[in-house]
Amino acid sequence: MTAQILNNLSLASLPVIIVAIVIGLGLTGLLLWIISRGCPHQSTDIQTAALFSKIDLLQAERQRCDADHANGNINAEEHASACRDIDRRLLGLSTEMDRLGQSGTSILTPRNISTSLLMPALSLVIYLGIGNPQSPDRPFASRSAEITAAKAGASQNQNAAATALRDAIKATEASPNNVEAWLLLAQAAANVNDNETEIRALRTAIDITKGDIAITSMLAEALSRAADGQVTIPARALIKTVLETDPAEPRALFLDGLAAFQDGDYAIAIGQWQALLAVSNPDAPWVTLVRENMQRAAEAGNITLPPEQATAAAPAGPDAQAMADAANMTEAERDEMIASMVKRLEDRLVETPDDTDGWVRLARAYDVLGQNEKALEALANAARSAPDDLDVQLSFLELILASGTTSADITRATAALAAAKKIAPNNPQTLFFEGHIARLAGDNATARAAWSALLKLMTPGSRPAKALEAEINKLN
Structure with missing residues (x-):
C-alpha cells in the first residue's frame, strides 16, 4: 500500500490531490460553522425551558406554603423556614439563568476540529492507497450496454x-x-x-x-x-x-x-x-x-x-483434473475409484497404526460406503491409538450404539464407556451415554443417577433439560 501511495503522489496527480484537500477543508469548515451556529442556541433554548419549569414549580410551592400558613396548617416559624428555603432555591435558579444568557456551549473545541479534519485526511490516504488518479472516467452513459446486459441476465434468471x-x-x-x-x-x-x-x-x-x-x-x-x-x-x-x-x-x-x-x-x-x-x-x-x-x-x-x-490432519482434496475425471465416470467406475482410495489408506495405516486421524477418516469412508462393521473396526483402532482422546472414545461409543442394541452391542458399548469415563466421568456426553447404556441394560437406577447428574449441568427450564427430565421420570 505504501508503494501505491508513493506512486500516486506524482506531479501529474498533484493538482487533483490539492483540489481534493481544498474541497475537503472547505466542506469541513462549512459544516462546523453551520453546526456551531445552530447547536448552541438549540442547547440554550432547551436549558432555559428547563429552568423556567423549575421556577414555576417553586412559585407554586410558595403559594401552597402561604395558603397552609393562612389556613393554620403550619405555624409562623415553619412558614418562614419554608419560605427561606424556596427563596434560596429561586436565587440559585436566577443565577443559573444569568450564566446561561451570558455564555453558550460551543462545539468548536480543538478535539472536535481535529476529529473533523481527520476524516477527509483518512479518506485521502485510503484513496491514494487503493485508487488511481490517472484512471479514465467511466461515465454512466458509456456503461449502458454493461448495465443492460446485467439487467437482461437478472431478468432471464427470474x-x-x-x-x-x-x-x-x-x-x-x-x-x-x-x-x-x-x-x-x-x-x-x-x-x-x-x-x-x-x-x-x-x-x-x-x-x-x-x-x-x-x-x-x-x-x-x-x-x-x-x-x-x-x-x-x-x-x-x-x-x-x-x-x-x-x-x-x-x-x-x-x-x-x-x-x-x-x-x-x-x-x-x-x-x-x-x-x-x-x-x-x-x-x-x-x-x-x-x-x-x-x-x-x-x-x-x-x-x-x-x-x-x-x-488439521485432513489430507488435501483431489485436484481439478481428478474432479473432472470423476464427474465423467460411471457409477461403477466411481465406486472403484473410492475403493482404491480406501485401499491405499488401509495400506498406509498398516504401517502407521498410531495415526488416529487416519483411522477416523477410514471409519468415515467405510460409513459412507455402508460398511458398518469395518467402520466400527476402524474407530476401535482409533480409540486404541488414542486412549486419552475423549472425542475419539465418544465417537466410537456413539457408532456402536447406532449400529445396534443387542447384548453384544451393549457389552461392547460398556467397555467403550469405561474408557470415556476414565478420561472425563462428568462430561455431559459421557453422562448421557452412561444413562442410555444403563437403560438399555435394564439398570434404571444407574440410568437415573447418570441422567440426574447430567440434568444438574444443564440450564434449568431449557427445552433439552425438560426433555431429559421427562426421560428420567419414565424410569421405574
Whole structure:
C-alpha cells in the first residue's frame, strides 16, 4: 500500500490531490460553522425551558406554603423556614439563568476540529492507497450496454425460475401422487421465495410417503426459513420426530443446534453441531457454516472448544483434473475409484497404526460406503491409538450404539464407556451415554443417577433439560 501511495503522489496527480484537500477543508469548515451556529442556541433554548419549569414549580410551592400558613396548617416559624428555603432555591435558579444568557456551549473545541479534519485526511490516504488518479472516467452513459446486459441476465434468471415453478405445478397436477414432482415443486418455490407453496408441497410429499424422515427435515427447514431463520415451535416438533427416528439426520441436527443457540443453550448447540460434524464428510458443504456457528456459540457462552484435530490432519482434496475425471465416470467406475482410495489408506495405516486421524477418516469412508462393521473396526483402532482422546472414545461409543442394541452391542458399548469415563466421568456426553447404556441394560437406577447428574449441568427450564427430565421420570 505504501508503494501505491508513493506512486500516486506524482506531479501529474498533484493538482487533483490539492483540489481534493481544498474541497475537503472547505466542506469541513462549512459544516462546523453551520453546526456551531445552530447547536448552541438549540442547547440554550432547551436549558432555559428547563429552568423556567423549575421556577414555576417553586412559585407554586410558595403559594401552597402561604395558603397552609393562612389556613393554620403550619405555624409562623415553619412558614418562614419554608419560605427561606424556596427563596434560596429561586436565587440559585436566577443565577443559573444569568450564566446561561451570558455564555453558550460551543462545539468548536480543538478535539472536535481535529476529529473533523481527520476524516477527509483518512479518506485521502485510503484513496491514494487503493485508487488511481490517472484512471479514465467511466461515465454512466458509456456503461449502458454493461448495465443492460446485467439487467437482461437478472431478468432471464427470474423468468427461468418462474417458468420452472409453473412447470412444477403442472407436473403435480398431472401426477398428484408422484412424490418427486412435489419435491421438485418445493425446490422451484424455494428458488422464488414462495414459502407458502414450498411448505404445502413438502406437506403433501410427507403425506404420500407416510412421514419420510428426510422430507420431514426439509419441512422443518422450510418453516424456519419462512420465519426469518427462527426455529419455530412446529419446526421443533418435526425436528424431535426426525431425531427420535434417525439421531444422525444432518439437517435435523443442524436445526436442533440452531434452536438451542436461539434459546441461549450454547453448550447444547455446540454438542448438536459436534454430532453433525461427526457424521459429516470433511468436504460436506455445510461443514464451514457449522464450524462458524460453533465458534459464535462458544464466544456467546464463554465456552472453550476442543482442538479441531481432524481438520488439521485432513489430507488435501483431489485436484481439478481428478474432479473432472470423476464427474465423467460411471457409477461403477466411481465406486472403484473410492475403493482404491480406501485401499491405499488401509495400506498406509498398516504401517502407521498410531495415526488416529487416519483411522477416523477410514471409519468415515467405510460409513459412507455402508460398511458398518469395518467402520466400527476402524474407530476401535482409533480409540486404541488414542486412549486419552475423549472425542475419539465418544465417537466410537456413539457408532456402536447406532449400529445396534443387542447384548453384544451393549457389552461392547460398556467397555467403550469405561474408557470415556476414565478420561472425563462428568462430561455431559459421557453422562448421557452412561444413562442410555444403563437403560438399555435394564439398570434404571444407574440410568437415573447418570441422567440426574447430567440434568444438574444443564440450564434449568431449557427445552433439552425438560426433555431429559421427562426421560428420567419414565424410569421405574
